[in-house]
Amino acid sequence: MRTYKLTIVYDGARYQGWQRQKTTGMTIQGILEEAITQVTGRKTEIDGSGRTDSGVHAKGQTASVTLSGKVDATEFRSNLNAALPEDVRVKEMLLVKNGFHARLNAKGKRYEYFVDTREKPDVFTRKYCYHYPYELDVPAMQKAAGYLIGTHDFAGFTDKKDELSTIRTIYDIIIEKQDSKIRVEYYGTGFLYHMVRILTGTLLEIGTGQKQPEEAAKALKAGNREYAGFLAPARGLFLKDVYYE
Protein backbone atom coordinates (compact mmCIF):
# COMPACT_ATOMS: atom_id res chain seq x y z
CA MET A 1 0.00 0.00 0.00
CA ARG A 2 1.31 3.39 -0.96
CA THR A 3 -0.08 6.84 -0.23
CA TYR A 4 -0.29 9.57 -2.83
CA LYS A 5 -1.08 13.24 -2.67
CA LEU A 6 -3.27 14.52 -5.49
CA THR A 7 -3.45 18.19 -6.45
CA ILE A 8 -6.75 18.96 -8.15
CA VAL A 9 -8.09 21.83 -10.25
CA TYR A 10 -11.83 22.13 -10.76
CA ASP A 11 -14.52 24.36 -12.10
CA GLY A 12 -17.09 23.99 -9.35
CA ALA A 13 -19.95 25.59 -11.30
CA ARG A 14 -21.92 22.42 -11.96
CA TYR A 15 -21.04 20.48 -8.80
CA GLN A 16 -22.68 20.21 -5.39
CA GLY A 17 -19.38 21.02 -3.70
CA TRP A 18 -16.50 18.77 -2.71
CA GLN A 19 -18.03 16.27 -0.34
CA ARG A 20 -19.44 12.98 -1.60
CA GLN A 21 -23.18 12.71 -1.05
CA LYS A 22 -25.38 9.68 -1.00
CA THR A 23 -28.39 11.19 -2.66
CA THR A 24 -28.18 14.57 -4.36
CA GLY A 25 -26.16 15.67 -7.36
CA MET A 26 -22.57 15.32 -8.46
CA THR A 27 -19.70 16.21 -6.17
CA ILE A 28 -16.00 16.59 -6.87
CA GLN A 29 -15.04 13.90 -4.36
CA GLY A 30 -17.67 11.56 -5.81
CA ILE A 31 -16.46 12.12 -9.39
CA LEU A 32 -12.81 11.58 -8.36
CA GLU A 33 -13.54 8.41 -6.40
CA GLU A 34 -15.51 7.00 -9.30
CA ALA A 35 -12.64 7.74 -11.69
CA ILE A 36 -10.04 6.18 -9.36
CA THR A 37 -12.26 3.13 -8.87
CA GLN A 38 -12.55 2.85 -12.64
CA VAL A 39 -8.76 3.05 -13.13
CA THR A 40 -7.81 0.67 -10.29
CA GLY A 41 -10.76 -1.72 -10.57
CA ARG A 42 -11.22 -1.47 -6.78
CA LYS A 43 -13.58 0.71 -4.81
CA THR A 44 -11.38 3.54 -3.53
CA GLU A 45 -12.00 6.49 -1.23
CA ILE A 46 -10.01 9.69 -0.91
CA ASP A 47 -9.58 12.36 1.78
CA GLY A 48 -9.73 15.98 0.71
CA SER A 49 -7.92 18.82 2.49
CA GLY A 50 -11.36 20.13 3.35
CA ARG A 51 -14.77 20.69 1.80
CA THR A 52 -15.57 23.37 -0.67
CA ASP A 53 -19.15 24.65 -1.02
CA SER A 54 -21.34 24.11 -4.05
CA GLY A 55 -20.10 26.40 -6.85
CA VAL A 56 -16.68 27.08 -5.29
CA HIS A 57 -13.71 26.43 -7.58
CA ALA A 58 -10.19 25.12 -6.94
CA LYS A 59 -6.84 25.81 -8.52
CA GLY A 60 -5.04 23.63 -5.99
CA GLN A 61 -7.28 21.44 -3.84
CA THR A 62 -5.44 18.44 -2.40
CA ALA A 63 -6.50 14.92 -1.47
CA SER A 64 -4.75 11.83 -0.16
CA VAL A 65 -5.36 8.34 -1.43
CA THR A 66 -3.93 4.93 -0.61
CA LEU A 67 -3.44 2.51 -3.51
CA SER A 68 -2.36 -1.10 -3.42
CA GLY A 69 0.45 -2.48 -5.55
CA LYS A 70 2.98 -0.53 -7.55
CA VAL A 71 1.66 2.43 -9.43
CA ASP A 72 3.39 4.57 -12.02
CA ALA A 73 2.13 7.99 -10.86
CA THR A 74 2.53 9.68 -14.26
CA GLU A 75 0.61 6.95 -16.05
CA PHE A 76 -2.00 6.70 -13.30
CA ARG A 77 -2.61 10.45 -13.36
CA SER A 78 -2.97 10.36 -17.11
CA ASN A 79 -5.52 7.50 -16.94
CA LEU A 80 -7.34 9.32 -14.19
CA ASN A 81 -7.61 12.50 -16.25
CA ALA A 82 -8.88 10.48 -19.19
CA ALA A 83 -11.63 9.08 -16.93
CA LEU A 84 -12.55 12.49 -15.46
CA PRO A 85 -14.81 15.13 -17.02
CA GLU A 86 -12.89 18.11 -18.44
CA ASP A 87 -13.84 20.44 -15.58
CA VAL A 88 -11.94 18.32 -13.03
CA ARG A 89 -8.20 17.77 -13.56
CA VAL A 90 -5.56 16.12 -11.42
CA LYS A 91 -2.55 18.33 -12.02
CA GLU A 92 -0.08 16.50 -9.80
CA MET A 93 0.20 13.07 -8.20
CA LEU A 94 3.01 12.60 -5.71
CA LEU A 95 4.11 9.55 -3.72
CA VAL A 96 4.15 10.64 -0.07
CA LYS A 97 5.00 8.86 3.13
CA ASN A 98 2.49 6.38 4.48
CA GLY A 99 0.04 7.90 6.88
CA PHE A 100 -0.09 11.21 5.06
CA HIS A 101 -3.59 12.69 5.31
CA ALA A 102 -4.56 15.70 3.16
CA ARG A 103 -6.73 17.28 5.84
CA LEU A 104 -5.00 16.31 9.07
CA ASN A 105 -1.53 17.26 7.83
CA ALA A 106 -2.50 20.54 6.19
CA LYS A 107 -0.64 23.50 7.71
CA GLY A 108 -2.18 26.35 5.75
CA LYS A 109 -4.50 27.33 2.98
CA ARG A 110 -4.72 30.10 0.45
CA TYR A 111 -8.01 31.27 -1.09
CA GLU A 112 -8.78 33.87 -3.74
CA TYR A 113 -12.02 35.76 -4.21
CA PHE A 114 -12.85 37.71 -7.39
CA VAL A 115 -15.32 40.59 -7.52
CA ASP A 116 -16.44 42.23 -10.76
CA THR A 117 -17.47 45.83 -10.08
CA ARG A 118 -18.54 46.73 -13.63
CA GLU A 119 -22.06 48.04 -14.14
CA LYS A 120 -23.29 44.95 -15.98
CA PRO A 121 -22.58 41.30 -15.34
CA ASP A 122 -20.19 39.72 -17.81
CA VAL A 123 -21.51 36.76 -19.76
CA PHE A 124 -18.12 35.05 -19.94
CA THR A 125 -16.93 35.35 -16.33
CA ARG A 126 -20.25 35.15 -14.50
CA LYS A 127 -19.47 31.78 -12.93
CA TYR A 128 -15.98 32.81 -11.79
CA CYS A 129 -16.56 36.10 -10.03
CA TYR A 130 -19.20 37.88 -8.01
CA HIS A 131 -20.87 40.73 -9.86
CA TYR A 132 -21.09 43.57 -7.36
CA PRO A 133 -21.52 46.81 -9.32
CA TYR A 134 -20.35 49.32 -6.72
CA GLU A 135 -17.30 51.46 -6.39
CA LEU A 136 -15.18 50.02 -3.62
CA ASP A 137 -12.96 51.96 -1.24
CA VAL A 138 -9.93 49.66 -1.33
CA PRO A 139 -7.91 51.54 1.35
CA ALA A 140 -10.87 51.19 3.76
CA MET A 141 -11.01 47.45 2.98
CA GLN A 142 -7.27 47.18 3.56
CA LYS A 143 -7.62 48.94 6.89
CA ALA A 144 -10.32 46.43 7.91
CA ALA A 145 -8.14 43.54 6.71
CA GLY A 146 -5.48 44.80 9.15
CA TYR A 147 -7.86 44.08 12.05
CA LEU A 148 -8.68 40.61 10.74
CA ILE A 149 -5.09 39.44 10.18
CA GLY A 150 -3.64 37.53 13.16
CA THR A 151 -4.85 34.89 15.58
CA HIS A 152 -8.44 35.53 16.62
CA ASP A 153 -11.63 33.81 17.61
CA PHE A 154 -13.61 33.89 14.37
CA ALA A 155 -16.87 32.64 15.95
CA GLY A 156 -18.72 35.58 14.36
CA PHE A 157 -17.42 34.62 10.91
CA THR A 158 -18.91 31.16 10.45
CA ASP A 159 -22.34 29.65 9.91
CA LYS A 160 -21.56 26.46 11.79
CA LYS A 161 -22.44 26.43 15.47
CA ASP A 162 -20.62 23.37 16.79
CA GLU A 163 -16.94 23.86 15.90
CA LEU A 164 -14.55 22.46 18.52
CA SER A 165 -12.53 25.66 18.28
CA THR A 166 -13.22 28.82 16.34
CA ILE A 167 -9.71 30.19 16.80
CA ARG A 168 -7.77 30.53 13.56
CA THR A 169 -4.76 32.48 12.32
CA ILE A 170 -4.92 34.61 9.19
CA TYR A 171 -1.36 35.31 8.03
CA ASP A 172 -2.29 37.74 5.32
CA ILE A 173 -5.15 39.32 3.36
CA ILE A 174 -4.17 40.96 0.07
CA ILE A 175 -6.69 43.24 -1.65
CA GLU A 176 -5.83 44.22 -5.21
CA LYS A 177 -7.66 46.25 -7.81
CA GLN A 178 -7.18 44.94 -11.37
CA ASP A 179 -9.08 47.32 -13.68
CA SER A 180 -12.71 46.81 -12.67
CA LYS A 181 -11.97 43.58 -10.82
CA ILE A 182 -11.09 43.25 -7.15
CA ARG A 183 -9.05 40.24 -6.07
CA VAL A 184 -8.90 39.34 -2.39
CA GLU A 185 -6.43 36.70 -1.28
CA TYR A 186 -6.63 35.01 2.11
CA TYR A 187 -3.75 33.03 3.57
CA GLY A 188 -4.12 31.32 6.94
CA THR A 189 -3.88 28.16 9.01
CA GLY A 190 -7.35 27.10 8.03
CA PHE A 191 -10.80 28.57 7.68
CA LEU A 192 -14.13 27.79 9.32
CA TYR A 193 -17.30 26.88 7.42
CA HIS A 194 -18.25 29.88 5.21
CA MET A 195 -15.48 31.96 6.82
CA VAL A 196 -13.80 33.20 3.63
CA ARG A 197 -17.15 34.13 2.11
CA ILE A 198 -18.27 35.99 5.27
CA LEU A 199 -14.90 37.78 5.50
CA THR A 200 -15.41 38.82 1.87
CA GLY A 201 -18.99 40.01 2.48
CA THR A 202 -17.74 42.03 5.46
CA LEU A 203 -14.93 43.61 3.42
CA LEU A 204 -17.38 44.43 0.60
CA GLU A 205 -19.78 46.17 2.99
CA ILE A 206 -16.80 48.17 4.24
CA GLY A 207 -15.76 48.90 0.66
CA THR A 208 -19.14 50.46 -0.14
CA GLY A 209 -19.21 52.43 3.14
CA GLN A 210 -22.17 50.49 4.61
CA LYS A 211 -19.80 49.55 7.43
CA GLN A 212 -16.75 51.31 8.85
CA PRO A 213 -13.38 49.47 8.88
CA GLU A 214 -13.50 49.39 12.72
CA GLU A 215 -16.64 47.27 12.54
CA ALA A 216 -14.52 44.35 11.36
CA ALA A 217 -12.72 44.48 14.73
CA LYS A 218 -16.06 44.80 16.55
CA ALA A 219 -17.46 41.77 14.74
CA LEU A 220 -14.42 39.77 15.89
CA LYS A 221 -14.86 40.85 19.50
CA ALA A 222 -18.63 40.30 19.49
CA GLY A 223 -18.18 36.72 18.23
CA ASN A 224 -21.68 36.94 16.82
CA ARG A 225 -22.59 36.27 13.19
CA GLU A 226 -24.90 39.28 12.97
CA TYR A 227 -22.05 41.78 13.32
CA ALA A 228 -20.16 40.43 10.33
CA GLY A 229 -21.17 41.07 6.71
CA PHE A 230 -23.19 39.04 4.24
CA LEU A 231 -22.22 35.65 2.84
CA ALA A 232 -20.53 36.45 -0.49
CA PRO A 233 -21.61 34.01 -3.24
CA ALA A 234 -19.66 30.81 -3.85
CA ARG A 235 -18.91 31.52 -7.52
CA GLY A 236 -16.23 34.16 -6.78
CA LEU A 237 -14.21 31.81 -4.55
CA PHE A 238 -11.19 29.68 -5.49
CA LEU A 239 -9.18 27.38 -3.21
CA LYS A 240 -5.73 28.25 -4.50
CA ASP A 241 -3.25 26.25 -2.46
CA VAL A 242 -2.97 23.91 0.48
CA TYR A 243 0.33 23.87 2.36
CA TYR A 244 2.08 21.02 4.13
CA GLU A 245 5.36 20.79 6.02
Next chain:
Amino acid sequence: MRTYKLTIVYDGARYQGWQRQKTTGMTIQGILEEAITQVTGRKTEIDGSGRTDSGVHAKGQTASVTLSGKVDATEFRSNLNAALPEDVRVKEMLLVKNGFHARLNAKGKRYEYFVDTREKPDVFTRKYCYHYPYELDVPAMQKAAGYLIGTHDFAGFTDKKDELSTIRTIYDIIIEKQDSKIRVEYYGTGFLYHMVRILTGTLLEIGTGQKQPEEAAKALKAGNREYAGFLAPARGLFLKDVYYE
Protein backbone atom coordinates in the same frame (compact mmCIF):
# COMPACT_ATOMS: atom_id res chain seq x y z
CA MET B 1 -44.21 49.60 -36.78
CA ARG B 2 -40.73 50.57 -35.66
CA THR B 3 -37.43 48.86 -36.34
CA TYR B 4 -34.79 48.31 -33.68
CA LYS B 5 -31.20 47.19 -33.76
CA LEU B 6 -30.20 44.83 -30.96
CA THR B 7 -26.59 44.28 -29.90
CA ILE B 8 -26.18 40.89 -28.27
CA VAL B 9 -23.50 39.23 -26.13
CA TYR B 10 -23.57 35.46 -25.73
CA ASP B 11 -21.65 32.54 -24.39
CA GLY B 12 -22.19 30.07 -27.23
CA ALA B 13 -20.90 27.03 -25.31
CA ARG B 14 -24.27 25.36 -24.76
CA TYR B 15 -26.01 26.48 -27.96
CA GLN B 16 -26.35 24.96 -31.42
CA GLY B 17 -25.21 28.22 -33.01
CA TRP B 18 -27.14 31.34 -33.96
CA GLN B 19 -29.69 30.10 -36.44
CA ARG B 20 -33.14 28.99 -35.32
CA GLN B 21 -33.71 25.30 -35.98
CA LYS B 22 -36.96 23.41 -36.15
CA THR B 23 -35.81 20.25 -34.49
CA THR B 24 -32.48 20.09 -32.72
CA GLY B 25 -31.27 21.93 -29.65
CA MET B 26 -31.30 25.48 -28.46
CA THR B 27 -30.07 28.31 -30.65
CA ILE B 28 -29.37 31.95 -29.85
CA GLN B 29 -31.89 33.20 -32.41
CA GLY B 30 -34.49 30.78 -31.09
CA ILE B 31 -33.94 31.85 -27.47
CA LEU B 32 -34.11 35.55 -28.41
CA GLU B 33 -37.27 35.17 -30.48
CA GLU B 34 -38.94 33.27 -27.66
CA ALA B 35 -37.99 35.99 -25.17
CA ILE B 36 -39.26 38.78 -27.48
CA THR B 37 -42.50 36.88 -28.10
CA GLN B 38 -42.88 36.52 -24.34
CA VAL B 39 -42.35 40.27 -23.75
CA THR B 40 -44.56 41.51 -26.62
CA GLY B 41 -47.21 38.81 -26.49
CA ARG B 42 -46.91 38.39 -30.29
CA LYS B 43 -44.89 35.89 -32.27
CA THR B 44 -41.84 37.84 -33.42
CA GLU B 45 -38.89 36.99 -35.66
CA ILE B 46 -35.50 38.68 -35.84
CA ASP B 47 -32.75 38.91 -38.46
CA GLY B 48 -29.19 38.41 -37.30
CA SER B 49 -26.13 39.97 -38.96
CA GLY B 50 -25.14 36.44 -39.88
CA ARG B 51 -24.95 32.97 -38.41
CA THR B 52 -22.42 31.85 -35.86
CA ASP B 53 -21.48 28.18 -35.58
CA SER B 54 -22.31 25.98 -32.64
CA GLY B 55 -19.99 26.91 -29.76
CA VAL B 56 -18.95 30.29 -31.19
CA HIS B 57 -19.37 33.26 -28.84
CA ALA B 58 -20.33 36.89 -29.42
CA LYS B 59 -19.38 40.12 -27.73
CA GLY B 60 -21.30 42.19 -30.28
CA GLN B 61 -23.65 40.21 -32.53
CA THR B 62 -26.43 42.38 -34.01
CA ALA B 63 -30.00 41.66 -35.05
CA SER B 64 -32.88 43.73 -36.40
CA VAL B 65 -36.45 43.42 -35.22
CA THR B 66 -39.68 45.20 -36.10
CA LEU B 67 -42.11 45.84 -33.25
CA SER B 68 -45.63 47.24 -33.40
CA GLY B 69 -46.80 50.13 -31.22
CA LYS B 70 -44.66 52.42 -29.12
CA VAL B 71 -41.88 50.76 -27.17
CA ASP B 72 -39.65 52.23 -24.50
CA ALA B 73 -36.36 50.68 -25.60
CA THR B 74 -34.72 50.85 -22.14
CA GLU B 75 -37.66 49.16 -20.48
CA PHE B 76 -38.08 46.65 -23.29
CA ARG B 77 -34.42 45.68 -23.17
CA SER B 78 -34.61 45.23 -19.42
CA ASN B 79 -37.71 42.98 -19.75
CA LEU B 80 -35.99 41.06 -22.49
CA ASN B 81 -32.89 40.44 -20.37
CA ALA B 82 -35.11 39.29 -17.51
CA ALA B 83 -36.70 36.73 -19.87
CA LEU B 84 -33.35 35.53 -21.28
CA PRO B 85 -30.97 33.00 -19.72
CA GLU B 86 -27.86 34.58 -18.16
CA ASP B 87 -25.58 33.50 -21.01
CA VAL B 88 -27.43 35.66 -23.56
CA ARG B 89 -27.64 39.42 -22.92
CA VAL B 90 -28.97 42.24 -25.05
CA LYS B 91 -26.51 45.02 -24.31
CA GLU B 92 -28.05 47.71 -26.51
CA MET B 93 -31.39 48.35 -28.20
CA LEU B 94 -31.54 51.27 -30.63
CA LEU B 95 -34.42 52.69 -32.66
CA VAL B 96 -33.22 52.71 -36.28
CA LYS B 97 -34.85 53.81 -39.50
CA ASN B 98 -37.51 51.56 -40.98
CA GLY B 99 -36.16 49.04 -43.41
CA PHE B 100 -32.90 48.54 -41.50
CA HIS B 101 -31.75 44.93 -41.82
CA ALA B 102 -28.92 43.62 -39.62
CA ARG B 103 -27.47 41.37 -42.33
CA LEU B 104 -28.19 43.27 -45.54
CA ASN B 105 -26.95 46.62 -44.18
CA ALA B 106 -23.81 45.29 -42.47
CA LYS B 107 -20.63 46.89 -43.86
CA GLY B 108 -18.02 45.06 -41.89
CA LYS B 109 -17.33 42.58 -39.11
CA ARG B 110 -14.66 42.03 -36.55
CA TYR B 111 -13.85 38.62 -35.05
CA GLU B 112 -11.40 37.54 -32.37
CA TYR B 113 -9.84 34.12 -31.93
CA PHE B 114 -8.06 33.05 -28.73
CA VAL B 115 -5.44 30.30 -28.60
CA ASP B 116 -3.99 28.96 -25.35
CA THR B 117 -0.49 27.60 -25.96
CA ARG B 118 0.21 26.38 -22.44
CA GLU B 119 1.17 22.77 -21.97
CA LYS B 120 -2.05 21.76 -20.25
CA PRO B 121 -5.63 22.83 -20.97
CA ASP B 122 -7.03 25.30 -18.46
CA VAL B 123 -10.16 24.20 -16.62
CA PHE B 124 -11.55 27.73 -16.38
CA THR B 125 -11.04 28.99 -19.95
CA ARG B 126 -11.50 25.75 -21.88
CA LYS B 127 -14.75 26.89 -23.52
CA TYR B 128 -13.34 30.28 -24.53
CA CYS B 129 -10.08 29.44 -26.24
CA TYR B 130 -8.50 26.68 -28.28
CA HIS B 131 -5.87 24.71 -26.42
CA TYR B 132 -2.99 24.29 -28.86
CA PRO B 133 0.14 23.51 -26.83
CA TYR B 134 2.83 24.49 -29.33
CA GLU B 135 5.25 27.34 -29.53
CA LEU B 136 4.08 29.67 -32.28
CA ASP B 137 6.29 31.75 -34.55
CA VAL B 138 4.27 34.97 -34.43
CA PRO B 139 6.40 36.86 -37.03
CA ALA B 140 5.83 34.02 -39.52
CA MET B 141 2.10 34.19 -38.83
CA GLN B 142 2.17 37.97 -39.31
CA LYS B 143 3.98 37.54 -42.61
CA ALA B 144 1.27 35.11 -43.77
CA ALA B 145 -1.44 37.52 -42.58
CA GLY B 146 0.11 40.10 -44.90
CA TYR B 147 -0.74 37.85 -47.88
CA LEU B 148 -4.31 37.35 -46.68
CA ILE B 149 -5.15 41.02 -46.05
CA GLY B 150 -6.81 42.70 -49.05
CA THR B 151 -9.50 41.83 -51.57
CA HIS B 152 -9.18 38.21 -52.67
CA ASP B 153 -11.17 35.24 -53.80
CA PHE B 154 -11.36 33.17 -50.60
CA ALA B 155 -12.88 30.08 -52.30
CA GLY B 156 -10.15 27.94 -50.68
CA PHE B 157 -11.08 29.22 -47.21
CA THR B 158 -14.67 28.05 -46.90
CA ASP B 159 -16.51 24.77 -46.48
CA LYS B 160 -19.57 25.91 -48.43
CA LYS B 161 -19.56 25.13 -52.13
CA ASP B 162 -22.41 27.23 -53.48
CA GLU B 163 -21.62 30.84 -52.49
CA LEU B 164 -22.68 33.42 -55.08
CA SER B 165 -19.34 35.11 -54.70
CA THR B 166 -16.31 34.08 -52.70
CA ILE B 167 -14.60 37.46 -53.02
CA ARG B 168 -14.18 39.29 -49.74
CA THR B 169 -11.99 42.05 -48.36
CA ILE B 170 -9.97 41.63 -45.19
CA TYR B 171 -8.95 45.07 -43.92
CA ASP B 172 -6.71 43.83 -41.15
CA ILE B 173 -5.45 40.80 -39.24
CA ILE B 174 -3.82 41.54 -35.89
CA ILE B 175 -1.83 38.79 -34.17
CA GLU B 176 -0.87 39.46 -30.58
CA LYS B 177 0.92 37.41 -27.99
CA GLN B 178 -0.42 37.91 -24.45
CA ASP B 179 1.69 35.73 -22.12
CA SER B 180 0.87 32.19 -23.26
CA LYS B 181 -2.23 33.29 -25.14
CA ILE B 182 -2.38 34.28 -28.79
CA ARG B 183 -5.16 36.62 -29.88
CA VAL B 184 -5.93 36.93 -33.59
CA GLU B 185 -8.31 39.67 -34.70
CA TYR B 186 -9.91 39.71 -38.15
CA TYR B 187 -11.57 42.79 -39.58
CA GLY B 188 -13.21 42.69 -43.00
CA THR B 189 -16.29 43.27 -45.13
CA GLY B 190 -17.68 39.89 -44.29
CA PHE B 191 -16.55 36.30 -43.99
CA LEU B 192 -17.60 33.10 -45.73
CA TYR B 193 -18.86 29.99 -43.94
CA HIS B 194 -16.02 28.70 -41.67
CA MET B 195 -13.66 31.30 -43.17
CA VAL B 196 -12.36 32.79 -39.90
CA ARG B 197 -11.78 29.33 -38.44
CA ILE B 198 -9.94 28.12 -41.58
CA LEU B 199 -7.84 31.31 -41.67
CA THR B 200 -6.95 30.60 -38.05
CA GLY B 201 -6.09 26.95 -38.72
CA THR B 202 -3.88 28.07 -41.60
CA LEU B 203 -2.10 30.67 -39.45
CA LEU B 204 -1.59 28.10 -36.69
CA GLU B 205 0.00 25.60 -39.10
CA ILE B 206 2.30 28.41 -40.22
CA GLY B 207 3.01 29.29 -36.58
CA THR B 208 4.24 25.76 -35.85
CA GLY B 209 6.26 25.59 -39.08
CA GLN B 210 4.12 22.86 -40.69
CA LYS B 211 3.47 25.38 -43.45
CA GLN B 212 5.54 28.29 -44.75
CA PRO B 213 4.03 31.81 -44.74
CA GLU B 214 4.03 31.79 -48.56
CA GLU B 215 1.63 28.85 -48.53
CA ALA B 216 -1.13 31.22 -47.38
CA ALA B 217 -0.72 33.08 -50.69
CA LYS B 218 -0.66 29.78 -52.58
CA ALA B 219 -3.87 28.63 -50.90
CA LEU B 220 -5.54 31.87 -52.00
CA LYS B 221 -4.41 31.43 -55.61
CA ALA B 222 -5.32 27.73 -55.70
CA GLY B 223 -8.86 28.46 -54.50
CA ASN B 224 -8.98 24.93 -53.19
CA ARG B 225 -9.84 24.00 -49.61
CA GLU B 226 -7.06 21.41 -49.37
CA TYR B 227 -4.30 24.01 -49.58
CA ALA B 228 -5.57 25.95 -46.58
CA GLY B 229 -5.14 24.79 -42.98
CA PHE B 230 -7.42 22.89 -40.60
CA LEU B 231 -10.72 24.15 -39.26
CA ALA B 232 -9.87 25.68 -35.87
CA PRO B 233 -12.47 24.76 -33.20
CA ALA B 234 -15.48 27.00 -32.63
CA ARG B 235 -14.80 27.59 -28.93
CA GLY B 236 -11.91 30.04 -29.53
CA LEU B 237 -13.99 32.31 -31.75
CA PHE B 238 -15.84 35.50 -30.78
CA LEU B 239 -17.88 37.77 -33.07
CA LYS B 240 -16.73 41.10 -31.66
CA ASP B 241 -18.43 43.81 -33.69
CA VAL B 242 -20.66 44.37 -36.70
CA TYR B 243 -20.34 47.71 -38.49
CA TYR B 244 -22.98 49.75 -40.30
CA GLU B 245 -22.86 53.10 -42.12
